[in-house]
Amino acid sequence: MIAETICSAVSAAGLGIAAVTAYRKRFLSAARIAAYSLVPIGLVMTGVVQWLADTAFSVTAWAGFGVLGVAWLLFSTTRAVERRRGGTRKERKEAKAAARRAAAAPTASAPSLGPGTQAATRPATAPRSGSTDDFSDIEAILKKHGI
Known part of the structure; x- marks a missing residue:
């Protein structure tokens, strides 16, 4: 709930900055700022923010990230040792x-x-x-x- 509120506030602030930029006749920059400011509210509307919030506070998810990190470490270590030995x-x-x-x-x-x-x-020029x-x-x- 709080993540959605923060994303909405960021989007509103970004749209305000875009409006001020457009008022100063910098329309290209204003359009770019408006695009960036619409991303957080789009993420809220698609449910990505809720999923990220659930994942960030989940012990199981962090344990899974730890297991993935250990697997990556093992892969990279074995590849380095294999290259050093020559295959x-x-x-x-x-x-x-x-x-x-x-x-x-x-x-x-x-x-x-x-x-x-x-x-x-054998001579090189012999026919x-x-x-x-x-x-x-x-x-x-x-x-x-x-x-």
């Missing part, structure tokens, strides 16, 4: 496996270059002998990715 065990195993595959990747495509040759020893070399490179790439 979960599964993620670390996947990262190690990916590193091993990346380390083994240059040797996996070596057979497509031909017998006894390596990428570093391709035919279209079969192009397809062998593509085949090696596809095999490397398991396709």
Whole structure:
């Protein structure tokens, strides 16, 4: 009951200030002040103020907010620890496996270059002998990715 009275008084005062502002030919500011001053009375009329007043004085509601705070604290703490450690065990195993595959990747495509040759020893400006070399490179790439 008292919250509704306070909101009504605030709205009335705001509308009064808006009227004085409009009298001074500042219509844009007056309209903005009037909009702000109508918000409290709108909240009273929709019942939000009553709900907030009931929640503010409810021990159960405050206990619920406390439980939500503890849950948020646990989530944020576990995320921070997980980031500091470098992820979960599964993620670390996947990262190690990916590193091993990346380390083994240059040797996996070596057979497509031909017998006894390596990428570093092959001349960069040498023309391709035919279209079969192009397809062998593509085949090696596809095999490397398991396709």
